[in-house]
Amino acid sequence: KNQVEQSPQSLIILEGKNCTLQCNYTVSPFSNLRWYKQDTGRGPVSLTIMTFSENTKSNGRYTATLDADTKQSSLHITASQLSDSASYICVVSAYDYKLSFGAGTTVTVRA
Amino acid sequence: GAVVSQHPSRVICKSGTSVKIECRSLDFQATTMFWYRQFPKQSLMLMATSNEGSKATYEQGVEKDKFLINHASLTLSTLTVTSAHPEDSSFYICSASQAGGSSYNEQFFGPGTRLTVL
Numbered sequence: 585k586n587q588v589e590q591s592p593q594s595l596i597i598l599e600g601k602n603c604t605l606q607c608n609y610t611v612s613p614f615s616n617l618r619w620y621k622q623d624t625g626r627g628p629v630s631l632t633i634m635t636f637s638e639n640t641k642s643n644g645r646y647t648a649t650l651d652a653d654t655k656q657s658s659l660h661i662t663a664s665q666l667s668d669s670a671s672y673i674c675v676v677s678a679y680d681y682k683l684s685f686g687a688g689t690t691v692t693v694r695a
Numbered sequence: 696g697a698v699v700s701q702h703p704s705r706v707i708c709k710s711g712t713s714v715k716i717e718c719r720s721l722d723f724q725a726t727t728m729f730w731y732r733q734f735p736k737q738s739l740m741l742m743a744t745s746n747e748g749s750k751a752t753y754e755q756g757v758e759k760d761k762f763l764i765n766h767a768s769l770t771l772s773t774l775t776v777t778s779a780h781p782e783d784s785s786f787y788i789c790s791a792s793q794a795g796g797s798s799y800n801e802q803f804f805g806p807g808t809r810l811t812v813l
Contacts, residue, residue, distance in 0.1 A: 620804075627699075627788050627804035628739070673738060681792075683802065685738040 587611070588676050590686035597664055597693055605689045607657040607674030615677040619648050619659045622671045622688070631659070631672075664693045698722055699791050701805035708779055709813055715775045716808045718789030724769035725791035729802060730762070733786040745772050779812040786810075 588609045597603045609617070616635045620628035632641045632648040634657070640649045645662045661668055674686040698721040708714050718728055727746050731739040743759075745751040745766035753759045763775040772791075776783055786809055790802035 618801075625786070625807065625809065627701075627790075627806045629804070630801065633801065683741070685740075687738045690736075 588674055588684045588686035590672075590674050590689050592689060593687070594690040594692070597691065599664060599666060599693055599695050601664055603661050603664060603691065605659045605661075605672050605674075605691070607659070607686055609655050609657070609674070609676045609684070609686075611655075611676040611678050611684050613679050614652060614655075615679045615681070617648075617650055617657050618675045618677070619646070619657075620673045620675060622673055624670070628673055628675075661691070664691075666693050666695060669693045697793065697801075697803045699725075699789065699803045699805040701787075701789055701808050703808060704806060705809045705811075707811045707813065710780050711778055713775055713777045714779055714810060715773055716787055716789075716810075718772045718774070718791070718805050720770045720791045720793075720803070723791075723793045723803075725772075725793060726769065727792040728766055728772040729790045729792075730764060730772075730774050731788045731790070733788060733807075739788060742774075776810065779810070781812045784810055784812045 591606045618633045619631045622628040631643050631646050634641050634650045636652050647660045650657045671688040671690050673688045676684045700719045702717045730742045733739045742757045743751045743753045745764045747766050747769050751764035766772040786807050788807045790804045
């Protein structure tokens, strides 16, 4: 069964600090991995998409990494802002385009 | 670009009534639309996949007679929750894939609809 595991489940950081979220997956055959940001009561918004051959991709203060050999990905948030408070979801796509969703990491940024 | 809207954003209804949720791709044609359900503190769960002009494909455990999906055009899909009950209360999110889109086959998500059944 294709699975996507995220850690930690939640974290609290102070404004201006950095944090890193983890994602491990067993989806096969792998097509691409996406990170989404979901604000409370809103739909997910894409942050990054990476294919097998990409190791890192940035979107502003968000940097995602991918190790396709170990099937691990991380999302690094630099210089966090209050608006970064949200749930971050790791989503892995197989070649049949079915998406496997992680449970998400809830990030709370405090002033 | 690639904006998906949903209407209504929030709906409260009495048990036994039917509720229709619309999903529209505003600036692109979507050959495929997806409907998800999300319970509090849980991730999105795919309910069904719909292609324009054909019947929707439902995931295992999702009742097709209860959750009616219509994808009548390349920009509109509707989800009707029939005879809604309190256990149907959830956050319903649609997404759309762009016709002839990137190799990522990226899905663009709508803002979601909060359904509360009393």
